[in-house]
Amino acid sequence: MLTILDKYILKKYLSTFSVMLLLFAPIGIVIDVSEKINKMIENKVPIMEILVYYFNFTIYFTNLLFPIFLFLSVIWFTSKLANDTEIIAILSSGISFTRFLRPFIIGASIVSVFILLMGFFIVPKASEGFNNFRYTYLRGDGKQVMRGDATDVFRQIAKNEFIYVNSFNAETKTAYNFSYERFNKNKLQYKISARRIQWNPKTKNYTLYDFVKRTVGEFGDKIEKADQRNAKFSFDLEDLTPVIYIAETLDLGKLNRFIEKERGRGSSNINIYLVVLYKKYSIPVSAFILTIIAVAVSSMKRRGGMGMNLAIGIAIAFSFVFFDKIFGTLAEKSTFPPIIAVWFPNFIFGILAIFLLRNAKR
Structure with a gap:
């Protein structure tokens, strides 16, 4: 059961992080x-679309820098507790440092x-909305949604099958300058090409x-032409997109299935x-590690005050992000x-958290 002290620290933890x-x-x-206003105009x-973009940008931005925000917020309010000698009073009342950490762990x-x-x-x-906007209006010409850092996409979709598209429009589900090649024992069996190819969700096929x-x-090539033709292929719509950030746009279930398919x-x-x-x-998981480090670093009253704790905190936070990247x-x-x-930064900073925690207890 939470005590008044637990509720007080937990409230400070969550409110400071939110602020x-x-x-x-x-x-x-x-x-x-x-940076981008000229390109938008x-x-x-x-x-x-700009409002929707910045809504997506806010989510993408906060998720990307979440470790820094969390770490600095804990450093900030814990340093304030230390400077106001509240932590000394808490520990002097007989509460152990481990018990003092409990509301921080609950908050984490x-x-x-x-x-x-x-x-x-x-x-x-x-992420999908954020990147689609970037490649449509900030890197593209406002007409085509480029799903990656390059406009050309070449993929092997099966042992003897290859596809190529020049670009892909995610909104209209249309790819441009499409080609499909099928081989038999390393020899080209046939090739299909089209100026554009569009996915039909209702009929589950493509229009070329x-x-x-x-x-x-063996004695000559056979060529077929048509202004428009419907066809079914073994590849999925995601195969027409560049691989640079496609995984970022999939929820957990789709991402797991996508990885299994790509592994196969x-x-x-x-x-x-x-x-x-x-x-x-x-x-x-890094929320727990960074919280422990932040509390251990900022719970002591230093000569430099809150500024010194923030300086140390910023250095550790950016070191974590640096290792992660x-x-x-x-x-x-x-x-x-x-x-x-992926887990190595957590491992390294986990060891640092244990060391700082032991030092803080003493």
């Missing part, structure tokens, strides 16, 4: 607007569950415009998808195991 989010989110929006972006649990659910269901949708099929024969195909980008999956679990990139670009890369 930190409310303070930094508008700053992030203002900086983003100042140039492409005549509708005001409603609440935040972790919230971040976990957001990462499973809310952030993927926000300016259809051309070339079948390779022997995809060379499987590490990218696994990093996204493992981070959904590792980021909430470095090892994440290492897993994506090499054969380094993704699960080790």
Whole structure:
């Protein structure tokens, strides 16, 4: 059962974290607007789409920098408790440092569950809207939604099947400059090409415009042409999108199925998808580690006051983000195991948390 002291600290924990989010989110929006306003005006972006974009941006931005916001908020209010000698009074009353930590752990649990659910269901949708806007209006010409860092997408969808598209429009579910190649014992069996290909959700097939099929024969090639033709293929709609951030736009169930499918195909980008999956679990765990570090660092009254604690906190927080990004990139670009890369920062800072906690107890 929570005591008055537990409720007081828990209230401070959650309220300071919320205020930190409310303070930094508008700053992030203002900086983003100042950088992109000229491009938005140039492409005549509708005001409603801008509002939706910044709603998605806020979710994407806060989820990305969640460890820093949480860490600084705990540093801030715990340092204030220490400077006001409230912590000394609490510990002098006979309460152990471990017992003093309990409301912080409860607060970290609440935040972790919230971040976990957001990462499973809310952030993927926000990420999709955020990236679609970027590639439509900020990198594109306002007409085509480019789903990746490159406009050309070439993928092996089966052992003997390959597809290529120049670009993909996520809103109309249309790909441009499409080609499909099927091989038999390393020899081209036939090739289908189209100026554009569109997915039909009702009939579960594709419509190809300016259809051309070339079948390779022993004594000559057979060529078929049509202005429009419906066809079914073995690939999914997601296969027409670049692989750069597709995993970020899938909720937990779809992401697991997508990874299994890509693993079965022997995809060379499987590490990218696994990093996204493992981070959904590792980021909430970091809430506990960063909370313990923040309390251990800021619970002591220092000569430099709150400013010194904040300086130490900022250095540790950015070190955590630095390690997280470095090892994440290492897993994506090499054969380094993704699960080790994602959890390694938590492991290192977990050891640091234990060391600082023991020192704080003394």
